[in-house]
Amino acid sequence: MSATLSNDAAAQLRALYAEMQPRSLYPLWEVLGALVTPQPRSPARPHRWRYAEAREYLLRAGDLISAEQAERRVLVMENPGLPGSSSITSSLYAGLQLILPGEIAPCHRHAQCALRFVMEGDGAFTAVDGEKALMRPFDLVLTPGWQWHDHGNTSSQPMIWLDGLDLPTVLNFDASFAEHLPASAHPETVPPGDSALRYGRNMRPMRGTATDRRSASQPLFHYPYAEWRESLRRIARDGDPDPHLGYALEFTNPADGGAVMPTISAHVRLLPGGFSSRPRASTDGTIFVVVEGSGSARVDGEDLELQPRDTFVVPSWRELVLRADSELVLFGYSDRTAQEKLGLFRERRG
Numbered sequence: 001m002s003a004t005l006s007n008d009a010a011a012q013l014r015a016l017y018a019e020m021q022p023r024s025l026y027p028l029w030e031v032l033g034a035l036v037t038p039q040p041r042s043p044a045r046p047h048r049w050r051y052a053e054a055r056e057y058l059l060r061a062g063d064l065i066s067a068e069q070a071e072r073r074v075l076v077m078e079n080p081g082l083p084g085s086s087s088i089t090s091s092l093y094a095g096l097q098l099i100l101p102g103e104i105a106p107c108h109r110h111a112q113c114a115l116r117f118v119m120e121g122d123g124a125f126t127a128v129d130g131e132k133a134l135m136r137p138f139d140l141v142l143t144p145g146w147q148w149h150d151h152g153n154t155s156s157q158p159m160i161w162l163d164g165l166d167l168p169t170v171l172n173f174d175a176s177f178a179e180h181l182p183a184s185a186h187p188e189t190v191p192p193g194d195s196a197l198r199y200g201r202n203m204r205p206m207r208g209t210a211t212d213r214r215s216a217s218q219p220l221f222h223y224p225y226a227e228w229r230e231s232l233r234r235i236a237r238d239g240d241p242d243p244h245l246g247y248a249l250e251f252t253n254p255a256d257g258g259a260v261m262p263t264i265s266a267h268v269r270l271l272p273g274g275f276s277s278r279p280r281a282s283t284d285g286t287i288f289v290v291v292e293g294s295g296s297a298r299v300d301g302e303d304l305e306l307q308p309r310d311t312f313v314v315p316s317w318r319e320l321v322l323r324a325d326s327e328l329v330l331f332g333y334s335d336r337t338a339q340e341k342l343g344l345f346r347e348r349r350g
């Protein structure tokens, strides 16, 4: 409230507030400035999680609680500016999940959309509606909303991946539903790789045939590192990088050419050694994983030094400058697609 009031009016207003409060009525003019800000003012903070540190704690948890007991054995990467929220940005969640050899994380489904980005290990699986994706380092695997999913590790090494979910978004809408399958694993419905054959080659099963099995809205759920890395490598060989993003490719849903899931966009980018990005800010707070290389992320003038497998977060509307000391490859996800659908997304390129 900016206008100045007489002492008398101010005292009468305070009396009015006190009378209204028991009836759950409040004066907008006291809070309007905080509700309708001229620009985003995210309480989230820029932050980096060192992979080696988090991994130690995760393996210690692995000695103490099984994946089955925990249902999901995950360390939440909570934004230090959002304490108690289990959120890494105001709309998204990130965690590091461990599955040890022989373990199963039991089958469930929920309204929330999830992605997995593999940090280490080779050959554990996520099964989505009974189709296994065999996971290798830096593969992207999706579990779109309301699809059954279980995870298992039949390999001989621990498997760790980053979970990215829209938990805070779904909580915000009060729209969470979840169910457990009575069995811990979904029966195998088709061999691994089946959906990639049917939907991953710019083709799809003829409509109305029994082979059109997967969800029509998002039929693909495995985006292997070997494929996306090769694309980045080849496009970086000739042509110039985008001055703000480097060489950048977004993962898409073949059903509509849009983002991978309704609430989450995901992309990868490559910055050549010695490259410094032009400053850029966007309304989609973004979570990044360092896949290869080293460098730094300067967020509103604060430097985060980057090593392989580190995770870092750049909140909404903070200015980001990326510097690649050696060829830097990043994976990133955000709520950009949700904001675009709502007419909210903006970016500023400096």
Ligand code: GTQ
Residues within 6 Å of the ligand: 072, 074, 095, 097, 110, 114, 163, 165
């Ligand atoms: O694998 O389904 O990190 O439901 C958090 C919630 C993972 C999962 C998380 C979940 C999952």
